[in-house]
Amino acid sequence: MASLTAAAGGSALASGCTGVQSALNPHGERADALAVLFWIFTAVLGLVWLVTMAGLFFALTRRRDSRGEPAQAHPAVKRPVRIAFAAMLTSTVIILSGLAVLSFDGQRAVFGDGAGAAVTISVIGHQWWWQVRYEGNNGFETANEIRIPVGSAVDIKLTTGDVIHSFWIPSLAGKLDLIPGKSNELRIQADKPGVYRGQCAEFCGQQHAHMAIFVVALEPSEFERWRAKQAAPARSMAHLAKQSVFASAASSPFAALSEHSQ
Numbered sequence: 217m218a219s220l221t222a223a224a225g226g227s228a229l230a231s232g233c234t235g236v237q238s239a240l241n242p243h244g245e246r247a248d249a250l251a252v253l254f255w256i257f258t259a260v261l262g263l264v265w266l267v268t269m270a271g272l273f274f275a276l277t278r279r280r281d282s283r284g285e286p287a288q289a290h291p292a293v294k295r296p297v298r299i300a301f302a303a304m305l306t307s308t309v310i311i312l313s314g315l316a317v318l319s320f321d322g323q324r325a326v327f328g329d330g331a332g333a334a335v336t337i338s339v340i341g342h343q344w345w346w347q348v349r350y351e352g353n354n355g356f357e358t359a360n361e362i363r364i365p366v367g368s369a370v371d372i373k374l375t376t377g378d379v380i381h382s383f384w385i386p387s388l389a390g391k392l393d394l395i396p397g398k399s400n401e402l403r404i405q406a407d408k409p410g411v412y413r414g415q416c417a418e419f420c421g422q423q424h425a426h427m428a429i430f431v432v433a434l435e436p437s438e439f440e441r442w443r444a445k446q447a448a449p450a451r452s453m454a455h456l457a458k459q460s461v462f463a464s465a466a467s468s469p470f471a472a473l474s475e476h477s478q
């Protein structure tokens with residue numbers, strides 16, 4: 217039991233950085249750029265924190281003047297102090313400028329529009345679900361699930377039917393809001409097949425926490441098969457009229473149907 221609990225605890229801890237919904241477990245070009253940015257900021261600012269703490273420690277533990285005289289009210293600023301101040305000011309300007317340039321560069325990589333996308337999908341936010349519309353001649357709709365081909369750029373047009381929502385698939389791309397009266401566009405791309413979870417990232421009402429969306433990345437051939445099937449007109453239900461769909465307790469009503477028809 218204890219080992220079970222420990223294992224569960226360990227996996228819960230690890231799942232903070234991995235799994236189907238993590239910006240630190242990127243599976244797309246744009247998510248990669250964001251993850252790199254995160255680690256650079258963490259490393260540089262971690263180093264600044266360490267140097268600051270070392271300076272503080274040094275100042276606190278330094279031996280006092282052996283003569284034990286009270287500090288002067290207006291001591292003359294000594295040369296080493298001036299040098300230290302100049303160094304701190306210069307390094308602050310250099311570090312902040314460097315991070316700002318990296319940040320703007322990352323922004324371009326995440327939101328800059330590239331070449332034409334393979335697939336364009338409209339996503340409309342609702343309280344509290346995602347309407348997904350595949351545009352084109354044989355357009356169709358799904359809900360709370362987006363299927364995309366692996367390795368292709370997919371443009372997502374974001375609008376909302378009611379309030380502000382925010383579309384965020386951490387493993388694939390950055391975050392972008394859905395604003396009433398406005399259309400935003402975000403590009404996603406998955407490097408390998410899998411299921412990637414997203415979550416509405418803007419509080420939008422009571423059921424906001426349950427407003428999840430899944431991106432299923434399929435091999436291109438598999439995606440095309442699925443798309444063709446979705447786009448095909450619905451089959452007539454006339455032949456089902458005489459059958460009792462709920463007669464069987466089988467998990468799938470369709471399994472029950474095929475049993476009846478034999």
Ligand SMILES: [Cu+2]
Nearest residue numbers: 381416420427
């Ligand atoms: Cu929402």
